[in-house]
Structures are given as C-alpha cells and as structure tokens.
Amino acid sequence: MNTLSVSLNKFRRTPAFTGFVLFVIALLMNILMQGINSGKPLAFFNPNSYSSLLMTNAPFILTAMAQSLLLIVGLLDISIGIQLALVNVVCIMVPQELGVPIWVGWLCAMGASLLISAMVGACSAVLRLPAMLVGYAFIFIVKGINVAIMSKPQGKVPREIYLPYQNPVAGVLPIALLVLLAVFGLWLLIKRRPLGKHLYAVGGNPRNAYAAGISPVKVQMQANLLKGFIVGIGGICLTLMNASGNPLQAEDYGLRSLIACILGGLGFGGWGSMACGVFGASFFVLIQNTVYHFFSYLTKVISGFAASTYWQNLVSDIILLLGLLVTIITAKEQRKTLKEGLLKQFKGGAARDKQ
Amino acid sequence: MTSSKNVRTTPGVHLGKVMAALRRSPPLVAFLLSALLFLITILINPRGFNNRFIGSLILLTTLLAISSAGQTLVLIGGGMDFSVGAVMSAAAIITTYTMDKQDSLMIYLQVLALSLVMGAAVGLLNGFFVIRIGLPAMIVTMAVSNIITRLQYVFTSGSPAGWAGQKFVDSVIYRFFDLIPAIVLYAAVFMPIVFWLLNRSKFGKQVYMVGNNRQAALLTGVRVNWVIIATYVISGMMSAFAGILGAGYKATARVDIFGEYAFTSLVAVIVGGTTFSGGVGTYGGTIAGALLMTVLSNLLTTLRLPQTSRDILNGLIIILLLMTYNRSKAVRQ
Numbered sequence: 001m002n003t004l005s006v007s008l009n010k011f012r013r014t015p016a017f018t019g020f021v022l023f024v025i026a027l028l029m030n031i032l033m034q035g036i037n038s039g040k041p042l043a044f045f046n047p048n049s050y051s052s053l054l055m056t057n058a059p060f061i062l063t064a065m066a067q068s069l070l071l072i073v074g075l076l077d078i079s080i081g082i083q084l085a086l087v088n089v090v091c092i093m094v095p096q097e098l099g100v101p102i103w104v105g106w107l108c109a110m111g112a113s114l115l116i117s118a119m120v121g122a123c124s125a126v127l128r129l130p131a132m133l134v135g136y137a138f139i140f141i142v143k144g145i146n147v148a149i150m151s152k153p154q155g156k157v158p159r160e161i162y163l164p165y166q167n168p169v170a171g172v173l174p175i176a177l178l179v180l181l182a183v184f185g186l187w188l189l190i191k192r193r194p195l196g197k198h199l200y201a202v203g204g205n206p207r208n209a210y211a212a213g214i215s216p217v218k219v220q221m222q223a224n225l226l227k228g229f230i231v232g233i234g235g236i237c238l239t240l241m242n243a244s245g246n247p248l249q250a251e252d253y254g255l256r257s258l259i260a261c262i263l264g265g266l267g268f269g270g271w272g273s274m275a276c277g278v279f280g281a282s283f284f285v286l287i288q289n290t291v292y293h294f295f296s297y298l299t300k301v302i303s304g305f306a307a308s309t310y311w312q313n314l315v316s317d318i319i320l321l322l323g324l325l326v327t328i329i330t331a332k333e334q335r336k337t338l339k340e341g342l343l344k345q346f347k348g349g350a351a352r353d354k355q
Numbered sequence: 356m357t358s359s360k361n362v363r364t365t366p367g368v369h370l371g372k373v374m375a376a377l378r379r380s381p382p383l384v385a386f387l388l389s390a391l392l393f394l395i396t397i398l399i400n401p402r403g404f405n406n407r408f409i410g411s412l413i414l415l416t417t418l419l420a421i422s423s424a425g426q427t428l429v430l431i432g433g434g435m436d437f438s439v440g441a442v443m444s445a446a447a448i449i450t451t452y453t454m455d456k457q458d459s460l461m462i463y464l465q466v467l468a469l470s471l472v473m474g475a476a477v478g479l480l481n482g483f484f485v486i487r488i489g490l491p492a493m494i495v496t497m498a499v500s501n502i503i504t505r506l507q508y509v510f511t512s513g514s515p516a517g518w519a520g521q522k523f524v525d526s527v528i529y530r531f532f533d534l535i536p537a538i539v540l541y542a543a544v545f546m547p548i549v550f551w552l553l554n555r556s557k558f559g560k561q562v563y564m565v566g567n568n569r570q571a572a573l574l575t576g577v578r579v580n581w582v583i584i585a586t587y588v589i590s591g592m593m594s595a596f597a598g599i600l601g602a603g604y605k606a607t608a609r610v611d612i613f614g615e616y617a618f619t620s621l622v623a624v625i626v627g628g629t630t631f632s633g634g635v636g637t638y639g640g641t642i643a644g645a646l647l648m649t650v651l652s653n654l655l656t657t658l659r660l661p662q663t664s665r666d667i668l669n670g671l672i673i674i675l676l677l678m679t680y681n682r683s684k685a686v687r688q
Contacts, residue, residue, distance in 0.1 A: 134674065308509075308512065314506060325488060
C-alpha cells in the first residue's frame, strides 16, 4: 500500500500528470455518453467502435507525438499538419505515376518527410530563425509542393493493403494501436540512450548543454529528423485511413497538435515527455467524440432538436478552453518553466541578451 | 598604387556605414525593400502601373496597417494576439448583417457600438486568461480565437451574411482624383490616435515598461496586470474596427473571411521592427511592414505564377525576410 501511494505521489509530480487527468476525465465522459446514446452501457468497448476511433485519429496523435519531440528540444513546427498531407500525396502519386510497387512509394514519402523536416530544422536550428514564423512560411512552401505533385484530390490504395489497417487484428486489436505503441516504444528506447539526455539538456538550456560538450544544433537537427520519421508514419496511417490522396488536408493539425501538447503538460524546452503529447491529443479526440454522442443523444430525446456540426465544434472548442483552465490547478509548478521556455522560443537572442 | 587602394576602400567604408544605419532601423529596411519590390513589380509589368494599381496598394496597406495596430501594442507589451483575424471576421459579419444594404447614421452607430463591444469583450477574455491561466499568450489567444470562429459558423450557418450599405462601401473604396481611396480618411483619424497612445500617453510608456521588464515595472508602481489586460482589450477593439472597414472593402462577409490576418499582421509587425521579446517597436515600423507585405503580395500576383509556385515563393521570401532581421545569436557567443 505504501509503495503504491509513493509511486502515485511520484506520478503526480511528473509532467504527464496534467494530461493524464484530463485524458481520464475525457475517457470516462466518452464511455458514459456513448453508453447513454447507444442504450448499451459498454458500447465504447465494442472493438469496432474503439478501433475506428483509434484508426481515424492515429495520424493526429502521431502528429502530437512528433510535435512533443520538438517541444522537448525547445523548438516547434506548425507546418507539421501540411507535412502529413505531403507524405499522403507522395504515397499515392509515386506508385500511380511511376508504376512502382506501393512500398517504394512509402519509402519515397518517408524520404520526403525527412527532407522537409531537415529543411525546417535547418531554418530554426542552424539559421536560428523564430520557429513559429518558420513554420508559417513552410505551410506555404509545403502546400505549394503538395499541389504541384497532386493538383486535386485523387488516387486510391489497393483494398488488400488498407483493409488490414482498417480492421482490428483478431477482431480486438487495432493496427493503429500497435503503430502508436511502436512509436512510443521507440521514444522510450531513445529516452534511455544518450540522445534522450541530450534532447532534454539542449531543450533546458542550450548554453549549458554546449558548455557540457553537446552540440545544440546537431541535437536539434536530430530531433527534427526523428519528428520527420514520426510524421512519415503518421502520413502513411492517414493514407491507409482515407485510401486516397488530398494535397490540402490536415493543415489544422499543426496548430491543434501544439495546443494538444500544451494541454498535455508539455513545456517549451527540457520539460515534459511524449506521453504528454499522447494524453493531450487523446483528450482532444475523446472530447470531440463525447460531444458528438451528446448531441446525437439530444437529437434522439428531444423531438425537433437539430444541432449542426457547427454547434458540436463550438462546444468542443469551449471544453478545450476549459481544459486549459483546469491545468491551472493541476500544473502550477510547471507554469514557470513553460513560460520561460516559450519566451526563449520567440525572443531568441534578444531574450538571452537581456539576461 | 595608394590611390587605387583608396578608390577600392572608400565605397566599402560607405557601405559599412549604410549597413550599420540599416541595421539600426528595421522600418527603414522594410521601406527600402518595399520600394525595391515595387520597382520590380513595375518593371515586370509596366502596363499594370496605373491609378487603379496604386489605389488598391494604398487601400490594402491601410487596411493591414490598421489591423496590425492592436498586434503591435500587444507585442510591445510582451504578449501576442492570435485572435486578430477571428475578431476582424466577426466584426465584418456583424457589420454586413446589421447593415443589410441600408445606410443611416443610426445603423452606423449601431455597427460601431456592437463591433467595438464584441472586440473589447474578446480582448478582455484574452487578457483575463493570459493573466489567470498563466499559459503562453499564443496558446490562450489561439484557443479563444478558435471559439470566435466557431461562433461565426453557428451564427451564419456557414453562408455569407448580408451586405454592407452602398454609401458605407463607397466611404471605404471611393477614389479621390481617381487615385486615393477614401479609407485614408479613416486612417487619418485612426493612426494619430495609435501614435498618440504609443508615444505620448502615460499608458503607452507603461506598455513599453511592462514589455521591457515586467518586474521593474511592477516595482515602479505600474499595475502590470491591468496594463496587460488593457493592451488585449484595445487590440480587440482595433481589430474590430479593422473588421468594419474590411466589410466595407469586401461589401459582404463570410466566416473567417479575414482569418489570414492573424499571421499577416504578425509578420507585418515583426518585419516592421517590433520584437517578440516586448518593449521594442513602433507603429511607424508596422506601417512600413504592412506596406512591404502588400507590395510583396502584389508582386507575386503580377508574376502571374501558378498558385503552387506562388505559395512556394511566398514561403521562401518570408524566410529571407526573417533572415535579414530575426536571427538570434549563436549559443557560442
């Protein structure tokens, strides 16, 4: 019992605690609301239900995981959403236009993702431009590239390739969950290796890291490439989910993944972990799902009640703002780190000069 | 030998002085760059150089300069306002919906009052949350801005809402001497107020102090939290005013019609020499930045490139602009 309370206390102090609390609340609300709406209390645990929820949202959760890596090392990237569309476009177009096997297309897509991430990294880490505005510029650049490759939504993925992704293994285990676990496992591996320590050191204080013999530029570039790898996987998941290509989709994932990470308790630089991103993004997803079930229940119960998706989106966004409010209570100590980190992010040299 | 050396070094010395002067004054750089890009635009398409072109350049620059005023104030105070675009769009929808093709003093006052109250309310919400939640301003204002956009969808069901009155539209887009758009009359009232607020008023001094060093401002007796909230409220009201004018320019409004202004205003302000760190910046610089952004977008239009190359070029130019101003120092230094 004692060890349990000790480990609970330990967990309360970790950065992921905020996100975890929000996640559990949203999960319980979702289970409850879905149960009420469908009339079956355990409707959420139906494999089809949770696996389709995971499948459709795996790309977003992966985006948030990639974003959290950048946040840890003190960077951010709001063009990450449109990069997902780039991967999707290359995945579809390379096999379609060149007649090569699908897996070659996937490899090219992964290469494209790594290349763009290296370019973003070069601007923010090597040239030391404000990461926020670099991301804004890259939204234009990547969008232009996407449309140049694929002028309008088109293409398809063979049935035998997307079906295994869309249907759970053995009827209970969604592939999307395995992908998420694999990426998270990769993170746990990296975290234990020197690179993991370097990520935190550079994010916490690049100067001290440099003095300790770590090259901040190199580590930030490595983080960017890792991000590119995760975005590549996310883009492939997106392709398997839609089974078609769209050059202009997912752009809003960029800003949304950023809010999700902050909700999950990540700070800017040296604070938080990938779990924060996972919890924050899952909170996002579960709230949207809960609100959908809530409104569809209201429509059933109240005759003549009709609410457009506009209302649903409004309610979801208000709950997200309330989620930010909740973090006041759960994460007071984290605030200072977070704010200092963000200032550093935007002010760059100016802030360092002042100190 | 010596004379040739002199000839070689003299221009170098001058160039060094010029570069130093430029480095000290980002607004000057923005202004010179605008002139350069403007010249390129004319050279590419001499026939496009006419009264209509100049008129639309002035109109768009003025609109962007007005909508960036609030952003300038907030950035100088050390914050950031991402809700500029959402508030502008909301004010534009209020304007076209209320006017519904009618013109009268009563309706004008109604539009002005409704929009400004809306802008102030959003600003108050932003300021309150920034102070209370203690999260970075960027995240908080982004979340608030999302809600404002969602509200617009609920209010209009996603379709365009009403039309601005014809007389009001004329008061924005009418060209004096077939050249100068009437919006400059609004600017002639609005801009002096901003200049006075930032440079002459006590409040302006306090904003600079708070942006420079919050702790020191607090110790000198400035009510820091109130100043910060006030910057957001004023920013909201200024964005709402810009939205009204925007409705006059576009004549009709739909959801998120000015959404892009959230980022365009930010880039214009930064290019104009205001820094993310707070405490530094001028409205004059912002006007130069707005001119640069407008000339740039005009140039990209004149090049008649397909949308794809236009997007890519636009992104690359923003990166180049950032490289001229916003590089932070290397860790080694």
